[in-house]
Amino acid sequence: MDAAAPHDRASPPVADHLLAWYDRHRRHLPWRAGPGETADPYRVWLSEIMLQQTTVATVGPYFRRFLERWPTVHDLAAAPSEEVMSAWAGLGYYARARNLHACARAVAGERGGVFPDTEAGLRALPGIGAYTAAAIAAIAFDRKATVVDGNVERVVARLFAVEEPMPAAKPTLRALAATLTPDRRPGDFAQAMMDLGATVCTPRRPACLSCPLSGSCDGRIAGIAEELPRKSPKAERPMRRGTAFVVLSGAGNLLLRVRPAKGMLGGMHEVPATPWDSKTGWRADPDDHEPVAGAVWIALPGIVRHGFTHYDLELEVLAARLRDQPAVPGGEWWPLDRLDDAALPTLMAKVVRHALAHLSR
């Protein structure tokens, strides 16, 4: 990369401008320590895990519930896995929840509840990658660390007019970001960069007139800021199809299973279903996957649709009411009024809601 850029962006000017802007526009977030307050590493860590690929607005309620229920890393470590997964249900990327719990147990068990205060130490914990390690080191421990998330990549790409497409440009953008990181207030600087990206240097229609860095921004000067960072074209999402089985027992309980620990929706609850991880257009035969034998299946009208990161899914729903409540290998009979305690991902919550709406008629 080229360190000799057209403008002098030695860290004092840009960082000072940005920090001054941050002090004037600081947002109050549930996990953010007030001015002068000492950050709680547990809260910083918890929030950073939740914020991975997830918006501030979505995280807010989850963060509050977790903190109220498990105020310290020891409390979280002592919790049963099912409770953690249930509390996480709806947030998505469920490997985060599994790693969160594993990390809590590592910190509480092997480190006496004390988080590492270096990037390398943090990076070694489950669920903590380059971004999160740098963010915790900077925000919770005031370490000089270069925090690079999607916001920072966008800000830096525009500031230096980097036209190389993503994701190939990532190393370049990281190196350029490192040249900006100040010795003082690195945690505030990191949050300022992310806040700037989230509220001013937005993906579309950036508010350059309100930007504290506009005078230094090569992308704005060149008139290409909104086009940056450039991106390589992405593959389109295929459609997958399957059939879900909603089974109610005579006692009014719902049949659920726990999905395999790894992979899609790993460790979460599901209603029994055919496989859908197959080729486009192919649908497994429901007859081969009925969770209980001899039931009278009713094909419910309508389709449950759900979009995942890399494919879309359409599920038909077959429903059955049984007279009794047979034991089903790997199955759990859940009272309908206790479904809030199940670890139901949004897809499965949709299926259950869809089925109950029809069956209650």
Add this chain to the structure above:
DNA sequence: GATCCGTGGTT
């Protein structure tokens, strides 16, 4: 480097 892994909001 490429792929897999959720969900909800915005445009």
Add this chain to the structure above:
DNA sequence: TAACCAAGGAT
């Protein structure tokens, strides 16, 4: 509506 996008990590 469809596409895009978000305080990414693991493999």
